[in-house]
Amino acid sequence: MTTTPAARTDPLTVEVVDLIGSVVARYHQEYEQAAARHALTGAQARILSLLSVEPLPMRRIARAMKCEPSNVTGIIDRLEARGLVERRPDPADRRVKLAAPTREGARTARSLRDSLDFAREPLAGLSRQERLLLRGLLRRMLGEDAG
Amino acid sequence: MTTTPAARTDPLTVEVVDLIGSVVARYHQEYEQAAARHALTGAQARILSLLSVEPLPMRRIARAMKCEPSNVTGIIDRLEARGLVERRPDPADRRVKLAAPTREGARTARSLRDSLDFAREPLAGLSRQERLLLRGLLRRMLGEDAG
DNA sequence: TATTGTTATACTCTATAACTATA
DNA sequence: TATAGTTATAGAGTATAACAATA
Known part of the structure; x- marks a missing residue:
């Protein structure tokens, strides 16, 4: 799929594209700030929010975050060290570890979500x-x- | 300014908020990929695009990027090492260094912009x-x- | 004195590759 | 043999603090 040359120069389209870029930048900035207020990095906040919906295997987290599984190890390590997440064995497959929020982690995720206005x-x-x-x-x- | 409780639970609003989050994630992902196709990181691409509009003092770049000036030093170092940006003295203030794209840097910025469809x-x-x-x-x- | 840019330091995120334990 | 998770490593972005040159 390609954009027509006209769409690249139409002033209204160009303006809307720029506005979308600004919204994206603003959204990211606000998300990082909200995370920081909870002493979390953006990546930690995203993963904690993800797990608050449903506990997930490390591998699935990596897929959702579009990053390598090795990165998830470190991020979960730090969340676990702070008592916000725990690793549970998967009864069905002893290779798998399920990452799940603790009660405090769930509370933090809720607070984070509420602050994203x-x-x-x-x-x-x-x-x-x-x-x-x-x-x-x-x-x-x-x-x-x-x- | 505060959001009413109703806005937090209205299904349509919740869905639209989630969609905005998805668009933001998608936009960022595509931007990073476009940058990577030019062998640039996201931060490098953003600064190069910024300078392609107008050369700027290091301090002004930091303000635009909403980061500390010390970070800009490293990013400009890497762009300069690749011949995409150069540091020029400011005739009006010898403390200031103006970062400006080279001809190749300007070409890269143009190509990057065109690839953001x-x-x-x-x-x-x-x-x-x-x-x-x-x-x-x-x-x-x-x-x-x-x- | 204040400001500009830099350096030094430490932490987090990131990808790659090699390793272990299971399947 | 394939997969899940981890470790080791290196590069990049980030903030903080201290510094030299200039205003």
Whole structure:
């Protein structure tokens, strides 16, 4: 798939593309700050949030984070040292270790989630129709043809 | 500014917030890949793009990147070692060093910019009205009341 | 005195490769 | 033999603190 030359020069499109870049930068910045308020790095916060949905094998975490499994070892090490995550054996496969949040880890993940208001605030001012349109656009940007 | 409890649980809002998170993750991933295709890290690519608009003092780069000036020294060192950036004296203030892209650096920045089609492609399928609405929403997300 | 850029240091994230224990 | 997780290693980004040159 290629973009037409016109799309690269249309002023409105260029402006929207730049705005998307700014939103991405802003979102990342706010996420890092929220993580820092909980004394977590961005990567630690992302993994803790991931595990708060469901405990996962190390390998699956690496896939979700799109990084090498060896990195996950270190990040889980640090989360475990702080008592936020624990490693459990998998009864079905003794090679596997399941990473799961502790009670304190779950509490931290919840607090972190609640503090991520950046993306939520502006949406509160949108009509339902606008939100539906936005949802459709975002889905298209992600290539989710279904829905 | 605080989000109402309702906005935190409204299913549509929650879904849109999650989609925004996905778009941000995707955008970052694609940016890193585009940088890697040019043998650059994300930070190197961002600074090179920044300088391709206008040469800047080290201190100003740090402000734009929202990082400490000491970090910029190392990143510019690596870009300079590869012949993509050069340090020039500032005639007006001998303490200042201006970082500027070389001819090859400018070419690399251009190529990098052209390869960032991710955000542009889906926009090509939107009507002008949709793009205008999206622009308004993105501006609101960034707190730009004007416009 | 204050500012600009740098150096030194320490920590985290990252990929690669080699290792272990299981399957 | 293949897979899950780990270790070892090296490079890059990050913040902090201390420093030299200049304002």
